[in-house]
Amino acid sequence: MKNIIQSVKGTREFYPHEMAVRRWLYALIEKTSESFGYQEYDGPFIEKIDLYAAKSGEELVKEQAFVFADRGGDLITLRPELTLSLARMIAQKQNELTYPVRWWSFGPFWRYEKPQKGRTREFFQWNIDMIGVDSPVADAELLAICATFFRNAGISPEQVSILVNHRQLMEKKLLELGIADDLKKKTFQLIDRKDKLDFSAWKAFATDIGLSNDQFTGVNEILNNRELWQQSPELIAVFNQLEIMGVREYVKYDPHIIRGLDYYSGIVFEAWDMGKDGRAVLGGGHYGNLVADVGGSPLPGVGFAMGDVMATILLEKYGCIPEIKPFHDTVLVTIFDENTLQQSLGFAAVLRKKGIKTILYPEAVKLQKQFKFADRLGVIAVAVIGPDEALAGNVTIKNLTDHTQITCSQELAAETVRQIVKINS
Amino acid sequence: MKNIIQSVKGTREFYPHEMAVRRWLYALIEKTSESFGYQEYDGPFIEKIDLYAAKSGEELVKEQAFVFADRGGDLITLRPELTLSLARMIAQKQNELTYPVRWWSFGPFWRYEKPQKGRTREFFQWNIDMIGVDSPVADAELLAICATFFRNAGISPEQVSILVNHRQLMEKKLLELGIADDLKKKTFQLIDRKDKLDFSAWKAFATDIGLSNDQFTGVNEILNNRELWQQSPELIAVFNQLEIMGVREYVKYDPHIIRGLDYYSGIVFEAWDMGKDGRAVLGGGHYGNLVADVGGSPLPGVGFAMGDVMATILLEKYGCIPEIKPFHDTVLVTIFDENTLQQSLGFAAVLRKKGIKTILYPEAVKLQKQFKFADRLGVIAVAVIGPDEALAGNVTIKNLTDHTQITCSQELAAETVRQIVKINS
Numbered sequence: 120m121k122n123i124i125q126s127v128k129g130t131r132e133f134y135p136h137e138m139a140v141r142r143w144l145y146a147l148i149e150k151t152s153e154s155f156g157y158q159e160y161d162g163p164f165i166e167k168i169d170l171y172a173a174k175s176g177e178e179l180v181k182e183q184a185f186v187f188a189d190r191g192g193d194l195i196t197l198r199p200e201l202t203l204s205l206a207r208m209i210a211q212k213q214n215e216l217t218y219p220v221r222w223w224s225f226g227p228f229w230r231y232e233k234p235q236k237g238r239t240r241e242f243f244q245w246n247i248d249m250i251g252v253d254s255p256v257a258d259a260e261l262l263a264i265c266a267t268f269f270r271n272a273g274i275s276p277e278q279v280s281i282l283v284n285h286r287q288l289m290e291k292k293l294l295e296l297g298i299a300d301d302l303k304k305k306t307f308q309l310i311d312r313k314d315k316l317d318f319s320a321w322k323a324f325a326t327d328i329g330l331s332n333d334q335f336t337g338v339n340e341i342l343n344n345r346e347l348w349q350q351s352p353e354l355i356a357v358f359n360q361l362e363i364m365g366v367r368e369y370v371k372y373d374p375h376i377i378r379g380l381d382y383y384s385g386i387v388f389e390a391w392d393m394g395k396d397g398r399a400v401l402g403g404g405h406y407g408n409l410v411a412d413v414g415g416s417p418l419p420g421v422g423f424a425m426g427d428v429m430a431t432i433l434l435e436k437y438g439c440i441p442e443i444k445p446f447h448d449t450v451l452v453t454i455f456d457e458n459t460l461q462q463s464l465g466f467a468a469v470l471r472k473k474g475i476k477t478i479l480y481p482e483a484v485k486l487q488k489q490f491k492f493a494d495r496l497g498v499i500a501v502a503v504i505g506p507d508e509a510l511a512g513n514v515t516i517k518n519l520t521d522h523t524q525i526t527c528s529q530e531l532a533a534e535t536v537r538q539i540v541k542i543n544s
Numbered sequence: 545m546k547n548i549i550q551s552v553k554g555t556r557e558f559y560p561h562e563m564a565v566r567r568w569l570y571a572l573i574e575k576t577s578e579s580f581g582y583q584e585y586d587g588p589f590i591e592k593i594d595l596y597a598a599k600s601g602e603e604l605v606k607e608q609a610f611v612f613a614d615r616g617g618d619l620i621t622l623r624p625e626l627t628l629s630l631a632r633m634i635a636q637k638q639n640e641l642t643y644p645v646r647w648w649s650f651g652p653f654w655r656y657e658k659p660q661k662g663r664t665r666e667f668f669q670w671n672i673d674m675i676g677v678d679s680p681v682a683d684a685e686l687l688a689i690c691a692t693f694f695r696n697a698g699i700s701p702e703q704v705s706i707l708v709n710h711r712q713l714m715e716k717k718l719l720e721l722g723i724a725d726d727l728k729k730k731t732f733q734l735i736d737r738k739d740k741l742d743f744s745a746w747k748a749f750a751t752d753i754g755l756s757n758d759q760f761t762g763v764n765e766i767l768n769n770r771e772l773w774q775q776s777p778e779l780i781a782v783f784n785q786l787e788i789m790g791v792r793e794y795v796k797y798d799p800h801i802i803r804g805l806d807y808y809s810g811i812v813f814e815a816w817d818m819g820k821d822g823r824a825v826l827g828g829g830h831y832g833n834l835v836a837d838v839g840g841s842p843l844p845g846v847g848f849a850m851g852d853v854m855a856t857i858l859l860e861k862y863g864c865i866p867e868i869k870p871f872h873d874t875v876l877v878t879i880f881d882e883n884t885l886q887q888s889l890g891f892a893a894v895l896r897k898k899g900i901k902t903i904l905y906p907e908a909v910k911l912q913k914q915f916k917f918a919d920r921l922g923v924i925a926v927a928v929i930g931p932d933e934a935l936a937g938n939v940t941i942k943n944l945t946d947h948t949q950i951t952c953s954q955e956l957a958a959e960t961v962r963q964i965v966k967i968n969s
Contacts, residue, residue, distance in 0.1 A: 122839055123632055123635050123636055123838055123839035123840070124592060124594050124595045124632060124838055124839065125592070126587075126588050126591065126592075126629075126632070127588060127590050127591060127592055127614075127618070127620060128616075130588030130589070130590060131588065132586075132587055132588060132629075132633050132636075133585055133586040133587070134585055134633065134637070135583035135584065135585050135647065138583070138584045138585050138586055139583075139584075141586075142584065153901055154896045154899075154901055154902065155896070155901075155902070155903070155904075156871070156874050156876075156901055156902060156903030156904075158560035158563070158564075158870055159560065159563045159564075159567065160558055160559055160560050160563050161557075161558040161563055161566075162551075162557055162558070163551050163552060163555030163556065163557060163666060164555070164589070164652055164666060165552050165555060165610075165622070165654070165666060166551065166552060167549060167550070167551075167552055169549050170549045185590075185612075185614060185615075185620075187610075187612025187613070187620075188612070189552075189610060189656065190610075190656045191553075193552070195552060195610075197590070197622075204551075204557075207548055207549060207551070208557050208559065210548050211548055211557075212559070217917060217920040217921055219906055221903070222560065227589055227652070229590070231614065231615045241588060241589060241590060249906065252906045252907060254906050254907045256879070256885070256889070256904065256906040256907060257906045259889075260904065260906065263893075267896075359886075360886075360889055363886050363889045363890045363893070364889055364890070364892075364893040365893055365897075413548055413549055414547055414548035414549065415548070445583055446581070449581050451581075454681070460681070461784075461785075461788050464681070464684075464785055464788045464789055465788045465789070467789075468688075468788070468789040468790055471579045471580070471692075472790075474579075476578055476579055476580075476581055477579065477580070477581060478580070478581030478646070479580075479581075479681065479685065481644055481674065481677045481679050481681040481682045481685065482677060482679045482681060492642060495642040496642055
């Protein structure tokens with residue numbers, strides 16, 4: 120046997136089982152997004168590199184994007200994120216759209232990162248945004264969508280927390296410490312890195328960026344104050360609304376949440392697995408003028424993104440992914456021999472016309488082999504038309520779960536099949 | 545306003561309307577594939593170029609694929625087709641899988657072609673294959689799936705025909721004319737090009753490849769013989785089975801169908817729009833040993849692929865795409881003022897919990913503006929909780945279609961809403 124040519128590092132193959140999990144995740148995202156009235160959209164999967172030049176974090180495009188010249192010489196990028204494609208789509212139809220725009224998407228993205236647990240180079244991402252409004256109700260809605268997703272998945276507030284902060288609140292508090300402008304940005308970076316460094320390295324970083332001892336002490340006091348949100352009218356409103364919507368328990372104030380990207384200007388949040396070795400599962404926030412950067416007029420918005428790899432690991436960890444029984448709703452029609460082949464073919468067509476998923480065994484091999492096939496697939500209803508059945512226009516339906524069988528007319532058999540596949544699925 | 549950075553030529557943006565069409569097409573493909581017991585799978589979207597080197601038509605990879613070196617130096621291809629990824633996936637688990645394998649997929653592909661009507665550089669493709677069996681039943685099943693797709697879409701046999709031929713039949717007939725081996729391949733090319741050249745150019749091509757006058761006359765006789773299939777036991781069996789399955793009317797014998805790719809070895813077929821300026825919509829056939837080329841043991845199979853662009857043009861042409869009413873199943877909950885905001889929030893949450901898609905207007909702006917928003921979105925049920933309703937725990941539900949309204953308790957309102965969104969959708 121020749122060597123099999125391997126797939127590209129960091130990509131995944133979706134065999135039917137893995138695909139069923141992806142489909143289940145997609146359905147969960149779809150249900151959650153649409154229950155709040157969001158519409159699905161999608162951008163191109165390849166974009167010109169210029170699109171990202173204006174705005175994305177430097178690292179994302181310069182270090183992590185797959186970039187190449189196409190046959191026409193243009194520099195093309197496999198999209199590393201959706202936000203700028205979204206911004207362009209909004210900008211192009213800025214005067215035609217009805218605001219607020221509520222859109223969601225689920226599609227592939229690429230980042231040239233070191234493959235590791237929870238990280239692949241080709242991954243899927245759920246993006247959801249409300250654009251064109253600047254209100255606590257909008258902020259609360261995105262948080263509620265996030266919480267509802269976890270609730271729909273079967274994740275409890277003890278397992279996952281959505282940690283929330285507000286950039287304006289942090290700016291106000293830093294200003295009270297005399298931290299403004301460029302030092303503010305650097306202090307945001309400092310806060311963002313707290314859990315990535317040990318304390319002494321982190322303190323050294325604070326000195327490096329130019330924080331005084333008093334300022335460093337002040338920043339630490341801020342980060343230890345879990346009641347800080349009570350100084351933010353916006354967060355008070357948001358928490359109040361989350362309470363009314365019945366999802367307050369999923370959301371916690373956390374002054375450590377800053378988010379790396381410059382374009383966030385209001386609420387910022389991350390959902391974290393609160394269990395052992397827990398990591399962030401999604402992140403998002405409020406932005407002030409994203410559309411302007413691609414050529415439109417400024418529009419505010421709020422949104423978040425969740426990768427499928429971490430999400431699937433989380434949902435698996437907490438036992439949320441249902442057992443996949445791909446063929447429990449499907450019947451196998453066997454072919455007894457060449458003489459009854461035609462009746463089996465016709466019967467299979469009748470079942471399909473009645474809305475029953477039907478596999479026809481494609482050869483008149485030994486019946487034992489066909490039953491073994493049913494068994495390996497997990498099919499539980501098997502139809503046999505042997506010579507006797509063929510003569511009488513009948514079919515025998517076998518239930519592989521309880522080993523019962525019923526012989527009835529081919530015309531009436533659909534109901535029998537329907538009962539077996541329903542009872543057991 | 546700055547210039548908006550354009551998307552890459554030949555890519556598409558899916559605004560919610562276009563996305564709804566793509567979703568509808570996907571659902572149709574899913575329903576059809578699964579009614580025959582096929583399971584969805586997917587390969588990576590990027591592959592090493594070596595994967596295609598072995599087998600694909602030269603043109604496809606050398607001239608049409610997007611190829612680039614990744615940051616590690618490997619030559620990467622945006623997948624131009626799925627067959628070789630499928631072959632690898634089968635080869636990797638060759639001894640674990642249950643045969644016949646029935647798999648389908650719908651995902652993105654890239655070819656650097658000249659963008660034109662019906663052709664984009666980034667497109668979606670439906671792939672469906674049965675692997676591991678070599679029987680007329682398998683061939684007939686794939687043709688039946690194809691026909692069932694068109695029937696499910698609302699396309700009639702007068703609008704689309706699936707044109708079928710058999711490579712072995714053609715080989716036999718060519719052999720009778722003394723055409724074998726290398727000349728056979730070239731004659732297949734000749735037949736494949738008949739509708740792309742005018743007659744004199746086509747005849748010149750025949751002379752060029754080395755056909756004698758008698759052989760050329762013989763080939764023409766073959767191509768004019770629509771009853772040739774009666775000399776093929778395989779095609780007789782296939783047509784007979786299609787009759788029994790009730791889809792015979794969609795399928796016609798056509799000796800012109802050859803398919804360009806070398807790997808087809810049995811039945812070959814293409815679905816054609818039979819209307820004015822009609823073009824091919826999908827193509828497929830039976831192959832003998834695809835898996836062997838990527839390192840597995842030989843396995844036969846039969847399958848086809850359909851691009852979304854041509855398919856959508858066809859379905860649009862024949863009026864099959866249903867009117868998209870994205871918000872006819874959705875209610876808008878307005879916010880009357882800051883005082884009633886909380887009740888509107890809570891009411892929206894209750895509706896969602898009862899499974900009703902609910903948009904909350906995110907600001908307490910003038911009610912007129914909120915109704916205009918509902919109107920532009922096409923929402924037909926609007927809920928208002930004004931001061932009177934708030935005091936009594938009530939809500940007024942307005943039906944924007946017939947301009948009726950009902951005031952009832954918030955707790956009982958879900959039923960009223962459900963009736964409006966059901967009646968009108």
